[in-house]
Amino acid sequence: MLEVNNLTVHYDGAMALNDVSVKVEKGEFVAVVGPNGAGKTTLLKSISGTLKEFQRGRREQAKISGTILFEKERIDKLRPWRIVTKGIIHCPERRRVFPEMSTFENLIMGSYLRKDKDQIKKDLDRVYQLFPILKERKDQMAQTLSGGEQQMLAIARALMSKPKLLMIDEPSLGLAPLVKQKVFDSIKEVWSSGITILLVEQDVSIALSLANRAYVLTHGRIAAQGIKEELMKNRDIREMYIGI
Secondary structure, eight states: OEEEEEEEEEETTEEEEEEEEEEEOTTOEEEEEOOTTSSHHHHHHHHHTHHHHHHTTSSSOOEEEEEEEETTEEOTTSOHHHHHHHTEEEEOTTOOOOTTSBHHHHHHHHTTTOOOHHHHHHHHHHHHHHOHHHHHTTTSBGGGSOHHHHHHHHHHHHHTTOOSEEEEEOTTTTOOHHHHHHHHHHHHHHHHTTOEEEEEOSOHHHHHHHOSEEEEEETTEEEEEEOHHHHHHOHHIIIIIIOO
8 A cells, every 4th residue: 555665864964764665555554663763753744745845945955765655656746735635644743733723623624625525424423433522522622622632633633534544643642541542442443444554653562562563763764674573572673672
């Protein structure tokens, strides 16, 4: 489904990614783990096209090389909204909800590019079933929600875009353990519904417990890849990069 080939990213005078290649098959749950500053978020931003948009207008532009293909079509030259129409949805780090919009308005913004009104209503009912608290909070301003509720809203808003591939960046950031478990249970349910998942996550144990496969990213390079059992056999990888 997704092929990232030899992706290299320089910006702000530093190398963020160095010759990174990642593949995600349809129906997989793939995790990208590694230490802070490894380039995990840059990888997701590169796939969704938002890295170039963030750099647009700045004095020092991001320099990106390599290719990104989705369903065998090259997408690395497309604007972010075009990438969304292909079915790649990026749920960003730190939630990024629209703070002065209601929960309901945030969810509807997720369906902004869609025209299928009947299906939008069905998908809204579906995310309310997945996250019942959002239905209770539907008229509440997003900025007044708890951190866990905002994370649920960010994932639900992403689902309203009808993703084929859902990329989720650090969903557990700043959450209490019980809330974190609820969020990951919901992500697992999303995956079980047939949506392919690419997850960046700081909690390595839970990421590896959910994913089919994982990539270990460090200093902008892929240090290792494979299933959990394969990664855990390598003592250096386990101690230096995974922290277990």
